[in-house]
Amino acid sequence: MQIESLYIIRRDTGVCMYHHDFAEPEFDPDLLSSFLVAMTSFFDEATRSVTSRARAFEGTNNRIIVEFGEWTLGAISITEDTEIIREKLKRLIYAFEDQFGLLRWVDLDLAVYTRFERNVIEEFVRGQIVPQTTMYIRRDWEFYTQKADVVSFLKLIPEICTVEEAAMFLEVPVELAMNLAAEAFWEKAVTISQSAMPDDIYQATTLIHPTETVDGISEDTAKVLPELDGETPLSIAAERVKTSDLKQFLDEIAVLAQRKAVELVSPAQATTVLYTAALQETLNRCAKILGIKPARSMFFSSKEKLITELPWLAFVGLEEGVDVEIKTSLVSATVKGSITPETLSGGFRELFQEYTRRMSTLMGSNPVNTILTGARTYIERQFPSTAFDIHWETFQVS
Amino acid sequence: MTFAFLFSAIVILVLGSIAWIYDEQPALAALGLSSAPLSALIMGFIGLVIFGREDFRREDRFHLMNLFFSLGLVLYAISEVAASLLASQEGSEAYLFTVSLIQMPGLILWAMGVLGYLRASNSVLETTDDRRLVGTMIVVPTAAMLILATLVLLLNPARSPLEVLTTSPLAIGMGVIALALGYVVIVFRGGRLARPIGLAFIAILILTMQIVLWCCVGLSPIEPLGQLVRTEAYIILGMALTSAKAIEVA
Structure with a gap:
């Protein structure tokens, strides 16, 4: 998923009030805004709909998604x-x-671009910067930014370093370095790449065959490719093939990601994998004490209770024994991103609460809390950085 | 079903008490002789009907423990019948050896079920190291068995060494099962699981006391009062099995 451009357009006149290109400019904003307003008006007229029905316009390599406000229309060009x-x-x-509510009624210069910039950075840029993000300073970066804090930040740090390293180098809090890195990236003075983390979940594409030798990639890492099935964290995949150097392995995975040989799963998919692993571990432990039948029956009755509020739970089931099964429909929704990680974690949280409540009626609260502690320790080993979610x-x- | 068991336990207890108070020895003997094997057999079959129908799952230790309790009850029914049939040879070494040998498979099954369940629970709750637990389960009963046999023989030299040596493994084995169940009851005391395990604990405790009395003071296993007490224990174990079934459909 890569955002190319953002447009905010006035619905009644079709004037583009704000736009930003995250990559190379693709469309003329005025042309695009007129087109979008004309097309959405056409849809509204054609369908005699009070609320706008248009959702997206698709091209060969990207699509433009639209969302409607009261008097504005937002569009994003995205892959x-x-x-x-x-x-x-x-x-x-x-x-x-x-x-900028005033702009609905009068046409004024409200310095929209400078004042709205912070919101766009917060929504689309800041989230991409984590302490492990690697920054590559562009050779001619001085032409891209004039901001004093960004300039002094980039002058002092090495050409290639992680945000965390930059913070240590400058002896500033990591949070501050992350904000500066986000601004530098916004100004296009740096490019970024994400390092692979032990609990990241990757999926191998078909670009590289496991038996193929790849430049800069060790044999061990090539062997791991079939293990990257979109459900297994890197740490477990590395364990399975007995990788000797985890850091090197993670670096090589990042290289493979850049070459599109592997791709990081969507946040919703990662959330599903994390909660599924936690649920699986809890169910296994519960089944050891109460037996498989009660563990299964409690799962289904907990699910049944929540299903009216959380209909997607219908796609979470159990195979034989207490093996958690995520049905294809839900997997595909997580891949497409049509269900948010927040919805998933909220639902799984409720399912967990209902299940542990039922467990405690059978075995008492102390054993249940001990089971949860054990499951938590196990999950923290498997997913060291996301377990705390x-x-x-x-x-x-x- | 639990109430039916409770009712039958009370009826047998009342009938036995009346026969004992009025010194009706033949009636008491007939009641003991018939009720002990019958109750063990019925409870065993009920347990097998409940837990024996489904697929055998080695990792489902709770189910397995109940299945082993049921199988053990059937074997105890056989041992009860054998003890009654061999009553004419009571006191002989062959009699003692045979009766205790017949009880052994049932005891082993119960021990496998309960100690397996204890290990499974311990692996989840991580109360103690598994190796230490297994070591304790082997070393302590063996040592206790030898100490018990030595003490009984030292304190009462008139007792037959064979009788003491054959009954002490039974007493210690049953005692270990009772201790394990008691521990599990304490762990799960806050939930409904404590009920079936608690009932099983009471039943095994009664049987332990009986075997300890046989081992220490030579109380005969075919004593009518002893048979009635064992009948109560088998019925309580049956109640434990039906109560465990209720957990499975929770």
């Missing part, structure tokens, strides 16, 4: 449509309408 991006776009439109303390019973 892949996901619900998360749409949510972000909606938030931006509402923020814009709120901040699960709020285990909310599952505890008293």
Whole structure:
């Protein structure tokens, strides 16, 4: 998923009020905004709809997704449509309408570009910067940015370094370095690449065959490719093929990701894998004490109770024994991003709470809390950095 | 079904008490002789009907423990019948050896079920190291068996060494099962799981006391009062099995 450009357009006149190109400019903003307003008006007229029905316009290499505010229309040129991006776009439109509401009635110079920049950075750039993100300073970066804090930041750090290393180098808090890196990236003074983390989940594409020798990639890493099935964290995949040097392995995976030989799964898919692993471990432990039948029956009754509120839980089931099964429909929704990680984690959290409550009626609260502690330790070993996304303390019973 | 078991346990207890108070020895003997094997057999079959129908799953230790309890009950029914049939040879060394030998398979099955379940629970709850637990389960009963046999023989030299040596493994084995069940009951005391395991604990405790009395003071296993007490224990174990079934459909 790569965002190319962002446009905020006035619906009644078709004037583009704000636009930003994250990559090389692709469309003329005025041309595009007139086209979008004309097309959405056509749809509304044709379908006699009060609310606009248009959702996206698709080209060969990318598509333009649209979302509607009260008097504005937001559009993003993107390679892949996901619900998360749409949510972000909606938030931006509402923020814009709120901040520049006056523009609905009068045409004034409100310094939209400089004042709205912060919101766009927060929504689309800041989230991409983590302490492990590697920054590559462009050779002619001085031509791209004039911002004093970004200039002094880039002057002092090495040409290639992670955000964390930059923070250590400058002896500033990592949070501050992340903000500066986001601004530098926004100004196009740096390019970034994400390092692979042990609990990242990658999926191998078919570009490289496992038996093929690849430049700069060790045999060990090539062997891991079949293990990258979109469900296995890198740490476990590395363990399976007994990788000797995890750091080198992670670096090589990052290289493979750049070459599109492997790709990081969507955040929703990663959330599903994390919660599925946690649920599986808890069910296994519960089944050891209560037996398979009660563990299964409690799972289904917990699910049944929540299914009206969380219909997607219908796609979470159990195979033989207590093996958790995520049905293809849900997997494909997570891949497409049509279900958000927040929805998934909220649902899984409720399922966990209901399940542990039922477990405690059978075995008492202390054993249940011990089971949760054991499962948590196991998950923290498998997913060292994302395990903390699960709020285990909310599952505890008293 | 639990109430039916409770009712039958009370009826047998009342009938036995009346026969004992009025000194009706033949009636008491007939009641003991018939009720002990019958109750063990019925409870065993009920347990097998409940837990024996499904696929055998080695990793499902709770199910397996209940299945082993049921099988053990059937074997105890056989041992009860054998003890009654061999009653004419009571006191002889062959009698003691045969009766305790017949009880051994049932005891081994119960021990496998309960100790397996204890290990499975311990692996989840991580109360103690598994190797230490297995070591304790082997070393402590063996040592206790030898100490018990030595003490009984030292304190009562008139007792037959064969009788003491054959009954002490039974007493210690049953005692270990009772201890393991007692521990599991304490661990799960806050939940409904404590009920079936607690009932099984009571039943095994009664049987332990009986075997300990046989081992230490030579109380005969075909004593009518002893048979009635064992009948109660078998019925309580049957109640434990039906209660465990209720957990499975929770």
